[in-house]
Amino acid sequence: MCGIVGIIPNESKKVGGELIEMLNSLQHRGTDSAGVAVYREEFDREDTYRLVAEVTDKPGSFGGLGNAIGEAGGDIRNISFRPSPHGEKGLNICTLRVPGEKELNQVIKKINSSEVANVYSYGKSVQVIKDLGLVDDLEEGYEISSMTGTHAIGHVRFSTESGVDRKHAHPFHTEDLPDMSVVHNGQITNHYKVRGELERKGFAFSSGNDSEVIVYFIADQLRQGKSLQDSLKASVEHLDGPFSYLVATSDGVGVARDKLGLRPMAWVEGEGGKYVASEEVALLDTCRSSEIEYFKPGEVRVFEHAKN
Amino acid sequence: MYEIDSKCISCGKCETTCPVDAITMVEPASAGDPEPKIDMNACTYCGACAKNCPVDAITIEKSTPSNTWPEDEIAEIAEKAETGSVRVRGTSARRELPDFDDLTVRNAQVSRPPIDHYREPCETKVNLGSRHAEKPLELEIPIYIGAMSFGALSKSAKEALARGAKEAGSAVDTGEGGMLPEEREISDKLVVQYASGRFGVSAEYLQSADAIELKIGQGAKAGQGGMLMGDKVSQEISEVRGTPENTDLISPARHMDIVGPEDLKMKIRQLREIVDWEVPIIVKFAAGRVEEDVKIAAKAGADAVLVDGMQGGTGAAPNPTLENAGIPTLAATSAAHAALVDIGLREEVDLIISGGITSGSDIAKALALGADAVSISTAALVALGCQVCGLCNTGRCPYGITTHIPELEENLDVQKRGHSVENLLDVFTEEAAMLAMLAGKTSLFSLERQDLRALTKEASEMAGVPLAGSSE
């Protein structure tokens, strides 16, 4: 069992604070790990991107991350290092400059394959911060409540079938598409089969977690030219098991719920924006409206963020 | 151990025959004539006393049987020496072989929830052969009735199978004896077989199919062709097959025009041209060199491959072939799936397996190992009343299934048996669905290899599945 939340505010604001409050109210659903994907405001310059990576034990790694980005054709502008409150490797929250998205993808693949660092998110706006332990530990280590953004998703984890470490924590991000992350509650019961199909199409998975299958499935659908809405619809048909998940892109947040409605998902339109969560308790704490709606079994929906 | 029956006439022949003087005629405990008494310490079980008894009053059993020379092997050798011919019989291999029963399904509990069979749904529909065919074979259930020819089977048997398959949303297969008009009329989905003898083949035959099965071989007689003796080729059979009456009908061991991979590619293309690319072309193999054969068929353009394991059945085949050629269906299924993954055509080419499927649980496990559908034949005959006794090749089946003698064929009630076949297909589907749902799936096609565990080391290695108790 896990807990997931999503916030799509009416205007870009300190979304981090409400995110932490909502996650805290769902802490009882899982204490193995906590994580968020916050979509920050885009930089004015077209060629400036964000990246979050964990540096490995490989000798010379720390300087290595900056070097690796440099060697791969990128130009690092800023690195902010945060140690892990739980003894995991620290996270490097970076800003970098590359000519375009193609070069950006190359930088990411090069860094991941060099084993100098593991990239947890990259793109124009997304920053994924995740670690072992409680929501409070995440806040203490990374000051999530100070983060502003256009939208965000978050997760608390109760591990079911795969390992407990940062790599297996949510949100998941692909190595192939920037600014796309997923948080998931439930199990994909045919995930080996679907993973096999996607691996044969060329996608490389980094963990044994069934949730990772969702983000690559959606990435594959988007690559075929489908809209996020249609991609989510396809996922509800193709993936089996009890599930609710949120897929966030730079445009907004997509929601999907399995056909038998075995995992919960509710949302509300509050004064500040739209709020989505596994349990009503997360919605009551943060908004002032009591008109909570429930997603129907098999329903999919996309909430686009307000463009300022 | 020995027994003297009351029909003993006290002739004393056994006493004089015994080569080790183990037998003495003695007065019985109660009144009566003398009876043989055998000293079991001296007896060597040569059996001469029993063989020479004029009234068959002696039964004698070996107390120290030999594993090198068991009784049934001795009898077989004696038969070969007597008849001078290889024994031919029907049905399938009788020896013990690893099969799907050696696997078990891992159920859901809390790591994932079970789906309740009694009220929640499970998807069973499948479309086969959509790689190149404009009209894939659409089935309500992933089971169809396999190739059994009119000639091997009676007309009534063919009609009953067609009825049952239609009612269950399944398909039937003509087999290699051409198309019985009634079979096309009654059935909804009909797979037509194109085999090495080319019996009954014409543009009309192929163009009236819902799918074409290009038979390279069958599991029961892996690597061999077949023969229907001239005196069993009745007028009706010869009409449907397009051959002169009373001619021996040989199916060569291979298609005379398919000797290598490039020939297969041409053959598939030839069949597609004849049917205007409309329906799926399925290539059927006897499972032996599964990896090589499946890869060739996939690269040659097949829409689906059907791999038939050594437990498959037949109307007539030589005993040594039935028992010693081919590989078990369990091993063939995993090998075929792995071959398609290896050449990057797993999503394009559908995999159908057959050969000794005896229950819906076999079907669930086969799907988990990578099959997209299965074909059943002997089980469908059991629904018609078959006792799997093996006398099919004599043409004297008392249940009217593999005979053309009218008095015997009358024993098969087509209406009733059609309904039995429908029941069988429905129950097999339900059994498979039960296993899928208890494993947490809402679709038969969500079953995966990781849902299985093996109960024996052999099954584990053959199927590529860990032993029960291991984690994955």
Add this chain to the structure above:
Amino acid sequence: MQKTNRESLDVKKLGSRGANDRLKSPELTAETVELTNPGSSHFLAAGLRKELDLTIKGSTGYYLGTCMDGPNITVEGNAGWYPGDNLTSGSIRIEGSAGDGAGQGLYGGKVVVTGNCGSRTGQLMKNGTVIVGGDSGFMTGLYAFGGRIIVLGDAGEKAGESVLGGTIYVQGAVASLGQGATIKETGTEELEQLNNLVREQKLEPADSFKKIIPADR
């Protein structure tokens, strides 16, 4: 629709699949069709079930007229392997040579090769007639269940190999007999019937034929 009596199809332009689609189309009303630039394409007229006269201006590849039922084809050139494979009715006349397996699996109709044939002419045939103006190669009539093969030239090694019901008539030399076959003489009435078929194809009638049949007939 304007009823046209003749139509010409360029196989080089249409491809063999395109040519076949047009031949099979209900919109083709011509009774006489010409295929130009066949370029040894395979599968021409595959599965064609129409009464139609088809002239092919050149050589064809494999499986000409496979499973055909009705058309009469003339090939002004050679044919590859298996022309007339599984023919149900109709005819194929090849004014050149053919490869292996001419008339394979024949069910009816005629396959005529005015030149020479490769190996296994008429293999697996059930009925119908194959006429070879020149020589026929190795294993003529292999597994023939019925029908007849008439060879005006010589027959290669193992003629009539495993013949089950068909008859092979050879005017010239028979290099050797296949297993299960035997040679008999052809009677005068039979000879006349066969020569009528030969003359029909504008070939020279024979003085005599060696008749190869199953040894146990």
